[in-house]
Structures are given as structure tokens and as C-alpha cells.
Amino acid sequence: MSKVISHSLFTDFDIDLFKAGKHFRLYEKLGAHLVTVDNVEGVYFAVWAPTAHSVSVVGDFNFWTKGEHLLQVRWDSSGIWEGFIPTISKGTTYKYSIQSNNGGAITEKADPFAFYCEKPPHTASVVWDLEYQWKDTAWMETRQNHNGLDKPYSVYEVHLGSWKRHAEDNRFLTYLEFAEDLVNYIKETGFTHVEFMPIMEYPYDPSWGYQLVGYFAPTSRFGNPQEFMLLVDKLHEAGIGVILDWVPSHFPDDAHGLGFFDGSNLFEHPDRRKGYHPDWKSLVFNYGRNEVRSFLISNALFWLHHYHADGLRVDAVASMLYLDYSREEGEWEPNIYGGRENLDTISFLKEFNEAVYSNFEGVQTIAEESTSFPMVSRPTSVGGLGFGMKWMMGWMHDTLEYFQKDTVYRKYHQNDLTFSMTYTFSENFMLPLSHDEVVYGKKSIAGRMPGDEWQKFANLRLLYGYMFMHPGTKLLFMGCEFGQSSEWNFEGSLDWHLLQYPYHEGVKKLITDLNKLYKTQPALHEKQFSPEGFEWINYSDHQNAVMSFIRKGNEPKDAVIVVCNFTQVVRPNYRIGLPKKGKLIEIFNSDAENYGGSGVSNSKKIIIEAMPYDGRDYSAELLLPPLSVSVFKIS
Structure with a gap:
């Protein structure tokens, strides 16, 4: 028997959809899938590598031997290599050994569609399934009652790696431990939703998860996919919605990742002016390539379908929309109309939002977009980008600027606060006090407040009260709810010991009561996006x-x-x-x-x-x- 048996999960229709950029369940075809062929159990592998000379699967099952398990390229010019390898099973670690047509170089790449990855710093993919018995039917059937634009929407933003750690050795908590501790805490403080900073697999801890490699795999730092599903299940059981940070804006150039995947610019734009991000030293997706659009939109729908996510917060939308973002003159090329807008991105974001809202009821997409780009949270049918909400970065900047001023000077700057009401209903705005505001020398939110200790905490309570009374939905980064004094440190736990002090405990009580007020007073949410x-x-x-x-x-x-x-x-x-x-x-x-x-x-x-x-x-x-x-x- 051949080591790799000819087999395919693709139909001609699948291939047509893929080539057209319209295959939004691509994860059911590409990747590693446990199947039975002729009564033999094994794994079907499929990978997109159109310019490769050859592709073989290497892993612990063949001692990482290149060329021993060669996949076959399809005849239909799709660039998909595939094949069935018998007898290997769930838990097998593997990569694709790809020999390029460009000089014959051989690289080992993780599977872009892997459902599970080795725990970093290891980089192999792991054969896995998505079997799980969900218990959140009641939530899923009624979640539109929790996620509607006229409902209270108070979000607790969490970085799982640093919310809480084991005190004795600074170890991460597991998904199973979060399913107890975090769920109970969010329920106690009254937030309606939790937003997880990226939980998709990422190689580098200081990136906080915003440099992704395993787009279809929850990070193995905290456990396996089913254990993350359990965490989502428990949150839903507690009546808490789950928003996932999603990063379609850029990806790292790690050797095992998506960059230069088959010896060509496969996922990234070939023009470095569009395919490289100078701020993050990372690669930018080619939004005009149909197969890349299928990859990204499939990924978004994957988390909504298989992990029951209630929303996606899309990171760094501004960097996607503008060709000249963080680029000097001469480092970017205008679009065909002479403008600075990235037309491929605009088209992609509209299609992404249309796919989300047409396939899932009761979900929201939220744009982190910091410019005055129009109609971000307006339907595509009227020319908008189609997001459900947009972060109100102007409110955040002006409000924090105002609150840092000594009270004696505030009478000269009241316009800093009132200005937001001149544009607050131009979009469906979410008011964010996020992780970006408590790092890189900005101080914690509490640390920015002026005056003596009493005044600092009074100002902090005033800031939060004003935020919850202002129109729009709310987002608060973890630790802010009890007045963390120091900046956020992703390498350790929040300063939970502060809750023994009355001022910090008082802030937590205030946030709890504000969440209750927001939920129980219809005037604070029913028309939060309407003048x-x-x-x-x-x-x-x-x-x-x-x-x-x-x-x-x-x-x-x-x-x-x-x-x-x-x-x-x-x-x-x-x-x-x-x-x-x-x-x-x-x-x-x-x-x-x-x-x-x-x-x-x-x-x-x-x-x-x-x-x-x-x-x-x-x-x-x-x-x-x-x-x-x-x-x-x-x-």
C-alpha cells in the first residue's frame, strides 16, 4: 500500500468557490481531517501551495522524514496538494515540508488550517477534532436578546495570560480554571460580555496575541480546543457573551508561519508597499486575492460557528483602510482614483460583514478604527462597511486628556468633554478604555488621575460614572475595574492584593453597580445609538x-x-x-x-x-x- 493514498474532500463546486473567493467554510476541506477511507482510519491532508515543486507531510509518525509522505497536486490549477495517510491519529504532530520552485529551497510550515498547535515555543501543528457536546442551546437561541444594539453591552477586556496566574510559580491558569474563576468574577461584577484579546495561536508572548500563526487554533498555552469550548460554554451558562479579538490586518514572518508560504508571496501582498507593515514589522494580507479572502472570511465564520463566539472585534482596521497608513511620501501608491483608500480592503471588509450577518443571528462585529472614515458601522446596503459597532477613539482620547488636568483648570477645557456629543450618533460607538491605554508609559487609568489619593479615586469613580452615562456601549480593560495602580504587565498577574484596600474595593463596587444600572435602566441602553x-x-x-x-x-x-x-x-x-x-x-x-x-x-x-x-x-x-x-x- 502507498504511504499516501489518493483521496479528496473537494468537489468541483468547492474549487470554484475557492477560486472565486466565496468559499467560507474552507476549514472543512483544507487542513488535517480525521476520516475513514476504505474502512481504514487515518488523516486527510490538504494545503494550498500553488507554486510549490513538491509538498510532503512530516511529523512524529515518520520521524520528520522529508519526501516520505508526498501529497499530490490537484489537476484543476487550484494549487491544492492533498492525500490520505492511513493509521495516523488524533494527537499526531506534523508540518508541511514544502520544496519551492524558486531555487528548490525546502521549508517546514505549520498548517494554516490546523485546529490545534504545539505549545510554544514548539511550532508543529497537531491533528485534532472539534467534537464537543455543547450545553448552551438556551443562550444560542436567545442571544439576540443580549447582543442587540438596543441592549446593555458592557465588555470586560481580558488578556488570559495575565488576568490571574498561579501565585507560587507564575504559571498560566488553564481554560478549565478560567471556566471557574473568570466566569464567576465577570458574573459578580456584572459585565454583560467578555472580550478575549487574541486566543488564536501565536508564537511570541510580547505580541499579546496580535501576531497570529494558528488562525484556526486556540492557543495551547491554556489547554486544548475542547477546554476552550468549555470556557465559552460556561460563560454562556452564566449569561455572558463572548467576543473574540480577530486580526486580519497583519501576520508575523516567523519561518513556520504564513509568510512566503510556498516560496512565493502567497498570503501577503507581493508589493512591499502594501504587503509589509512598518509599525509591527509584519506582513499584510493580499485582500485582492480571492483565495486569501476565502481563508480570512472562513476563519471569521469558523470561530462563530465552532466556538459559538457572539462577536468579533476586528483589530487595526485603520491600518487596513489606508494605503499611506504609517508610510511616508513615496512609500505608498495611490489607488486607481488617486486616493489613499485601499479599495481591496474596503471590498473585503464589506464582504466579511455581509458573510457574518447573513450566516449568524444575534452576533456583532466591532471595528477598532481610529480615523474619521465614514459609515464604518452602517449597513453595506447604504454604502457602509457593515460593522455593528466602532470604537470611539476620539471620546477616549479627549476624555482621558481632560481627566488628567488639575481640577482648577478644567473650566477652560469643558469643550473636550462636550465635543463628543457633536458626532456621537454618526456611528454606533463603543466607548473603550482598553489595554492600549495602560501600557508604554501611559500609566494605569487610576495613575493618570490628578490630586491626592482621595481625589485620584474620586476622579476615577467620576470617569467611570461619566462613561456609563454617556451614549454608547462600554469596554473596560481588566484591572481598571478595581483601580489597578501600576501599568499592565503581560508577564504577571493583575494586582489582586489591592482589593484589600477600601478605595480599590470601592471602585469595584462602583463598577458592579454601574453595570447593574446600565442593565436595569432602559434609558441607558434602548436608544444608546440614537439622538x-x-x-x-x-x-x-x-x-x-x-x-x-x-x-x-x-x-x-x-x-x-x-x-x-x-x-x-x-x-x-x-x-x-x-x-x-x-x-x-x-x-x-x-x-x-x-x-x-x-x-x-x-x-x-x-x-x-x-x-x-x-x-x-x-x-x-x-x-x-x-x-x-x-x-x-x-x-
């Missing part, structure tokens, strides 16, 4: 550094009144205009003693008077706590 859901009361009281506004839901009775005092001066008898008669009841106060505040509050119901103010017929006098957000309802 109908927001109305200023007064944004021009620069002198006192106070601003007030109304958030609205579908029902008038659900409206909430928000008043922010951005200085440490207590302001008694502070009058604001209101829309109707009644009584004001304080439902949230970031200065509460429970959070570490001074306890200044409006403890009694406040009578709304028929006294014109702020251009309204009615008004009331409030007591504004120092450095605080106060939230009221009208009864």
Missing part, C-alpha cells in the same frame, strides 16, 4: 465645571437625569432645568461612602418647582457632591 436618546440640560457651565443631561428610553417615564461635577467643590443649591413637574429621586451617586466617597448625597426626594431655568419651565435645586456623577429619576 432621540440624549438631550442636554446644560453643557455651558464652564465656570463651575458642571454639566447635566437627560438619557431617554422608549418610554418617557424611563428617562434619567445625569449631573456631573468635575471639581472637588461641593455645590449646594445647584439649580437645573427639568422637563416636567414631580419629584427627583437619586438612584446613583459616585460619591457614596460605599465606594470610598465622602457620602454627600441627595437623600430625600427633591421637589421640582414651576420655576423656569435652563430654557425649561421647571427646575429643582440639587446638592452636588465633589468630583461626582449623580443620577436621578422623576417620579
Whole structure:
């Protein structure tokens, strides 16, 4: 019997779809698949390598001997090499030994479609299956009730390698341990979703996962694919949605990876002006190549289908959209219309979003896009890119810039805060305080706050209160929810010991209550992307550094009144205009003693008077706590 038996999982229709860039379940055909041929169990291998001279499978089953298990190239010019190797089984480690037509050089490449990889620093692929008995049917059938744009969407961003480690030896936790500790913690603090920084296999820890090699394999640092599925299952059981960071923007040039895969620029663009990223010293996908589009869109749908992900946050979209991104004059070439937009990328992103939303109900795609590129979160049918949401980087930058200022100067910079409301409804914005804001000398979020210790934490509580009251969905990086003092260190655990101190425990209680308020007050989520859901009361009281506004839901009775005092001066008898008669009841106060505040509050119901103010017929006098957000309802 031949060592490699002729066998194929491809139909002519599969090949046509692949060549056209329309095969979105390519992972069912390419890669290593456990199959039975003529009653013999083994593995079918298929790899795309159109310019290779020969391809053989090497691994522990043949002592890594090149040329012993040669695959056959298909006759249809697809560039796919395939074959069935009998008797090898799940757990076998392997690579493709590819001899190039370009000088005959031989390289060993990991399988681009491998479902599992060796634990880094080892680099081989592992034959595996995706068998798992899911228990999240109830979640999957109703998740549109959790993921809709009119639902509360509060995201806890997590880097699994550094959320928590074993104290005795700094070992990683496993997926199974996360399924207990992390799930319980997210449930306790009330976040609606978790976002995992990339969990696809990556070789280099300092990349934080943003330099991927195994696009179809959850990293083996924490366990095997089924154990990651269990983690997702447990999150769904707890009512928590799962968002995965996805990186279609670039990939590393590691010898075993996608770069120069078959001796040619197979996955990366052959023009270095488009195929190399100067910021990250990495390679950029060729979005105009149909087979590459099939690879990427198949990958996106793979995580939504086989791992029940509820959303994908797409990294570095701005770097994909512009031909001149991080490039000097002469280092880029304009598009056919003379512009700087990458037309292939725009087409790809639209097709990606259309494929996601047409194949899966109740999911969201979220763009990390930092420019003013129009209609990122608008449907492709009206000319948009088709994302569900977009990160509001302008809000993040302006807000942090404002909060770092000493309170005495804030009256001169109130426009830094109010400016966001001039464009906040131009996209479906998510407000992010992400990992990028707590590294590289920026300090932690808590570390940026001015003043003495009390003022720092009061400012931090004010920042979070303002964030949750501002229109849009929310994202907070791990550790921020308890006021981590130091910058994030990916090589160790978060500083959990800080929770023994009242100020840090108070911040955690505040975030927990803000999540509860966001979920239980319809006015804070039902119209979070609509101008109908927001109305200023007064944004021009620069002198006192106070601003007030109304958030609205579908029902008038659900409206909430928000008043922010951005200085440490207590302001008694502070009058604001209101829309109707009644009584004001304080439902949230970031200065509460429970959070570490001074306890200044409006403890009694406040009578709304028929006294014109702020251009309204009615008004009331409030007591504004120092450095605080106060939230009221009208009864």
C-alpha cells in the first residue's frame, strides 16, 4: 500500500468557490481531517501551495522524514496538494515540508488550517477534532436578546495570560480554571460580555496575541480546543457573551508561519508597499486575492460557528483602510482614483460583514478604527462597511486628556468633554478604555488621575460614572475595574492584593453597580445609538465645571437625569432645568461612602418647582457632591 493514498474532500463546486473567493467554510476541506477511507482510519491532508515543486507531510509518525509522505497536486490549477495517510491519529504532530520552485529551497510550515498547535515555543501543528457536546442551546437561541444594539453591552477586556496566574510559580491558569474563576468574577461584577484579546495561536508572548500563526487554533498555552469550548460554554451558562479579538490586518514572518508560504508571496501582498507593515514589522494580507479572502472570511465564520463566539472585534482596521497608513511620501501608491483608500480592503471588509450577518443571528462585529472614515458601522446596503459597532477613539482620547488636568483648570477645557456629543450618533460607538491605554508609559487609568489619593479615586469613580452615562456601549480593560495602580504587565498577574484596600474595593463596587444600572435602566441602553436618546440640560457651565443631561428610553417615564461635577467643590443649591413637574429621586451617586466617597448625597426626594431655568419651565435645586456623577429619576 502507498504511504499516501489518493483521496479528496473537494468537489468541483468547492474549487470554484475557492477560486472565486466565496468559499467560507474552507476549514472543512483544507487542513488535517480525521476520516475513514476504505474502512481504514487515518488523516486527510490538504494545503494550498500553488507554486510549490513538491509538498510532503512530516511529523512524529515518520520521524520528520522529508519526501516520505508526498501529497499530490490537484489537476484543476487550484494549487491544492492533498492525500490520505492511513493509521495516523488524533494527537499526531506534523508540518508541511514544502520544496519551492524558486531555487528548490525546502521549508517546514505549520498548517494554516490546523485546529490545534504545539505549545510554544514548539511550532508543529497537531491533528485534532472539534467534537464537543455543547450545553448552551438556551443562550444560542436567545442571544439576540443580549447582543442587540438596543441592549446593555458592557465588555470586560481580558488578556488570559495575565488576568490571574498561579501565585507560587507564575504559571498560566488553564481554560478549565478560567471556566471557574473568570466566569464567576465577570458574573459578580456584572459585565454583560467578555472580550478575549487574541486566543488564536501565536508564537511570541510580547505580541499579546496580535501576531497570529494558528488562525484556526486556540492557543495551547491554556489547554486544548475542547477546554476552550468549555470556557465559552460556561460563560454562556452564566449569561455572558463572548467576543473574540480577530486580526486580519497583519501576520508575523516567523519561518513556520504564513509568510512566503510556498516560496512565493502567497498570503501577503507581493508589493512591499502594501504587503509589509512598518509599525509591527509584519506582513499584510493580499485582500485582492480571492483565495486569501476565502481563508480570512472562513476563519471569521469558523470561530462563530465552532466556538459559538457572539462577536468579533476586528483589530487595526485603520491600518487596513489606508494605503499611506504609517508610510511616508513615496512609500505608498495611490489607488486607481488617486486616493489613499485601499479599495481591496474596503471590498473585503464589506464582504466579511455581509458573510457574518447573513450566516449568524444575534452576533456583532466591532471595528477598532481610529480615523474619521465614514459609515464604518452602517449597513453595506447604504454604502457602509457593515460593522455593528466602532470604537470611539476620539471620546477616549479627549476624555482621558481632560481627566488628567488639575481640577482648577478644567473650566477652560469643558469643550473636550462636550465635543463628543457633536458626532456621537454618526456611528454606533463603543466607548473603550482598553489595554492600549495602560501600557508604554501611559500609566494605569487610576495613575493618570490628578490630586491626592482621595481625589485620584474620586476622579476615577467620576470617569467611570461619566462613561456609563454617556451614549454608547462600554469596554473596560481588566484591572481598571478595581483601580489597578501600576501599568499592565503581560508577564504577571493583575494586582489582586489591592482589593484589600477600601478605595480599590470601592471602585469595584462602583463598577458592579454601574453595570447593574446600565442593565436595569432602559434609558441607558434602548436608544444608546440614537439622538432621540440624549438631550442636554446644560453643557455651558464652564465656570463651575458642571454639566447635566437627560438619557431617554422608549418610554418617557424611563428617562434619567445625569449631573456631573468635575471639581472637588461641593455645590449646594445647584439649580437645573427639568422637563416636567414631580419629584427627583437619586438612584446613583459616585460619591457614596460605599465606594470610598465622602457620602454627600441627595437623600430625600427633591421637589421640582414651576420655576423656569435652563430654557425649561421647571427646575429643582440639587446638592452636588465633589468630583461626582449623580443620577436621578422623576417620579
